[in-house]
Amino acid sequence: MQTRSLETLVRIEQVQSFSKAAELQNMTLSALSMQMKSLETQLDVQLFDRSFRPPKLTPLGRSIAAQAARVLNEQNALTGLCGRDRELVGRFRLGLISSVSVRLLPKFLSRIRQDAPRASFELTTGLSEDLSEQVLQGVIDAAVMTSAPSPPEGLRFDAIAREEMAFAAPRQYAATAIEDLARHLPFIHFRPSTGIGNLIADHVRCHTNKPRETIILDNLEASMEFVKAGLGYTLLPLPDVQRCSDDRVHIFAGNGNPMHRELALVSRQDSSHGRWIQAIHKTFQNVAAE
Amino acid sequence: MQTRSLETLVRIEQVQSFSKAAELQNMTLSALSMQMKSLETQLDVQLFDRSFRPPKLTPLGRSIAAQAARVLNEQNALTGLCGRDRELVGRFRLGLISSVSVRLLPKFLSRIRQDAPRASFELTTGLSEDLSEQVLQGVIDAAVMTSAPSPPEGLRFDAIAREEMAFAAPRQYAATAIEDLARHLPFIHFRPSTGIGNLIADHVRCHTNKPRETIILDNLEASMEFVKAGLGYTLLPLPDVQRCSDDRVHIFAGNGNPMHRELALVSRQDSSHGRWIQAIHKTFQNVAAE
DNA sequence: GGATTTATTCAATTCAATCGAATAAAAATG
């Protein structure tokens, strides 16, 4: 169905005249007449009572005109979505690693809701590997995760923020050198399969003093609870450590070589980069910098 | 805009495949592809990410598809109005004289709401003359009124019910002959310009004993209140007299020649009688007969 | 009742949608 004829119909109802309506719709009177006639055949309905010279809408015609206005309303909403493409519009599917979802996401959402009220989001949390795969498969549009050392084929990384890594140990070990900690305490290992996990695994590997015992957890908050209870020490992004610390926790930077992770927005290399990635990226950068 | 391409779009979203969608929409794959391409140019928007082989909707594409579904919803509601034309559908504009609006209308509306739930009504009350004119002008579609002795040009009358006229006088005059009433009591005259008014005016004219005094009222209930208060006698449709009576009122039929009025549904002679008049007429007949 | 406004009809034209075949591109396969 041609919505143009619906426009014509509601216009006719407005002005109660075919000829005026034709003018306003920028068409010939004859075209308009034909259009209404074909609309009547299409719907198999009599819209007008033509025994009046400006034909009058029939009762059914009025009902249909009213409904046509509703159709056009929705249609306007549709074209409205396409309006100015400087604005971010659409339903985006984002993936997030859990630490980001806790720390950055709330700020991100409130910020973006201001800047781009017509954008909406479907959010998933997951591990970096899974998220990468989902971006690659087109299941999600982009993901925020730790940037991998070897950038996977077909993916594009846009840096969001650099986060220092820090050790967190029970306060009574404040004086102990990092190298010796492993002899006294179990290392609490944040799930190694994730992006951040790889960084941590490096620490474990490179260290001459292998930790006596390793506890593997997939939950950042839980790791910190273990530390607070004096059950082990851990290595995590500094902002997360700070967020979860209290006076039972001693924080130290890494020894010598400073460790850090790089948060990045991951998207498909060849994806039609309709500037939306840039917008989302920018927003994440801003909220991370706050 | 062609709503067909919107259908295609939502179908594609459903099945996540151009070729399956093409089958389901009964079109060639190439046609479908072209259609989406032209939709993209029309809206000036990228709906699909074509770096996937079954092209994937972009975030904006998803938003637009969702909105397209809303447009189609309204469109279906529209074609739904045109469905089976045995059913009475539409927004009808009816005129009614006041006595009808009080007595018949409530029953009519509840009846028609059962029989034709998709019909709606705009109601006006007015005097017979005005209503006739409005029907003629197409301001309203039909009116229920007293049928005139001389049927006006271009109008069609369909009889609904015959109503006897009756006198109502204060009870203390129960024994008085109608001819003598006029000498003792003022005649309460229901507004003569209306259809029913003409009937009453006839009574006044034909009578040898002109009423001593005449009170003109445009309200049926008010007339009856005057009678109850013993301030006059009146001539009105029997159903209305009965409806408004109590024990202070004495009702008598007219003398000799029985008077009555004929209620009718008035519509334009040449109006496209799309059976809706018959339906409305029938319903009015039924509720009047109850 | 004739003039005027207003809508309809008709044939010609224009434009957009569709098709089928060939081509190109991504995904699946071994």
Added chain:
DNA sequence: CATTTTTATTCGATTGAATTGAATAAATCC
């Protein structure tokens, strides 16, 4: 990783629907 298969795009030809302008018809105005 090359091959095969699936899937979408492109192209030129065709079809059909929408539009136009001029002529006609119908209702309204005076």
